[in-house]
Amino acid sequence: MHPEATPVEGDLSEAVSVFVELRPRLFGIAYRVLGSAVEAEDVVQEVWLRWQRTDRTLVISPVAFLSATTTRLAINVAQSARVRRETYIGPWLPEPVDTSNDPQVGAERAEALELALLLVLQKLAPTERAAYVLREAFDYAYPEIARILGLSPVNVRKIVSRARKHLTDDQRDNVDATEHRTLLHAFVAAAQQGDVSGLEALLTPNAVSLSDGNGIRGAARVPVLGRARVANLSTAHPRFWPTVEAEPVEANGRGGILLHRDGRPATFMTVAATSRGIHQVMWVFNPAKIAAFLHSRSRSRHRSAASLCV
Numbered sequence: 001m002h003p004e005a006t007p008v009e010g011d012l013s014e015a016v017s018v019f020v021e022l023r024p025r026l027f028g029i030a031y032r033v034l035g036s037a038v039e040a041e042d043v044v045q046e047v048w049l050r051w052q053r054t055d056r057t058l059v060i061s062p063v064a065f066l067s068a069t070t071t072r073l074a075i076n077v078a079q080s081a082r083v084r085r086e087t088y089i090g091p092w093l094p095e096p097v098d099t100s101n102d103p104q105v106g107a108e109r110a111e112a113l114e115l116a117l118l119l120v121l122q123k124l125a126p127t128e129r130a131a132y133v134l135r136e137a138f139d140y141a142y143p144e145i146a147r148i149l150g151l152s153p154v155n156v157r158k159i160v161s162r163a164r165k166h167l168t169d170d171q172r173d174n175v176d177a178t179e180h181r182t183l184l185h186a187f188v189a190a191a192q193q194g195d196v197s198g199l200e201a202l203l204t205p206n207a208v209s210l211s212d213g214n215g216i217r218g219a220a221r222v223p224v225l226g227r228a229r230v231a232n233l234s235t236a237h238p239r240f241w242p243t244v245e246a247e248p249v250e251a252n253g254r255g256g257i258l259l260h261r262d263g264r265p266a267t268f269m270t271v272a273a274t275s276r277g278i279h280q281v282m283w284v285f286n287p288a289k290i291a292a293f294l295h296s297r298s299r300s301r302h303r304s305a306a307s308l309c310v
Contacts, residue, residue: 024106035094089215
């Protein structure tokens with residue numbers, strides 16, 4: 001086939017089949033690197049366009065080709081996103097994604113998926129982030145990661161080791177998903193009741209509350225530090241909790257709470273915790289990020305329904 005030729009229908013049909021099968025993995029790579037479901041979807045769409053235009057008779061391994069293309073595009077987007085986030089008003093948090101039907105979001109392991117860890121990942125340079133994600137979540141071999149990133153295997157090993165140490169320092173002895181859900185629901189119950197002392201008992205002394213609103217009214221524009229201040233903020237009982245309904249959801253492999261106001265999803269919240277208690281409370285008020293979570297939820301339900309029909 002001439003490189004400029006239009007693929008025959010059978011060839012395109014096979015290309016679609018390969019891409020659909022690999023799509024969860026491609027989204028999982030891009031999402032972990034970017035911390036944004038919307039940006040990850042854009043990357044995957046661009047990969048699909050490039051896959052259509054590629055002379056696929058020259059592609060030895062579609063998995064390697066599509067993974068490499070996704071990773072490189074995600075790194076490019078991450079580099080420009082860093083500049084955009086400098087103008088973000090208040091704390092920036094990753095966009096939560098629904099994981100009720102895909103607990104690992106297309107990965108070999110559910111590494112680098114929790115919101116708190118995704119937030120720490122953003123401190124790494126995009127290339128370091130990608131190397132860590134490919135190795136720890138998707139179990140790519142070091143030589144393969146080296147080819148994708150244009151580095152030596154030795155350099156990749158050093159990057160992953162450095163990233164692993166950096167992230168481990170921030171994620172010591174996290175509780176498992178069951179204990180996390182128990183702590184989250186206890187936190188919400190105490191906050192709803194205005195129980196400041198009950199909240200303080202759940203929080204670590206150095207707890208922090210982060211509110212992502214990009215300037216929206218009611219969202220704290222700076223991190224709130226310390227057990228007492230976080231507890232007091234979370235029990236703004238007369239102004240907040242009586243006006244919302246709390247719906248338990250699953251996001252990023254952990255429990256979360258979707259708060260509805262006037263029947264509409266308005267806020268997402270979750271916590272990060274170790275055996276010593278809750279050390280981070282995360283609130284997402286940004287309407288665009290709530291919309292992205294709802295979109296991921298609808299996609300997850302659609303995939304689940306489709307699998308039942310097979």
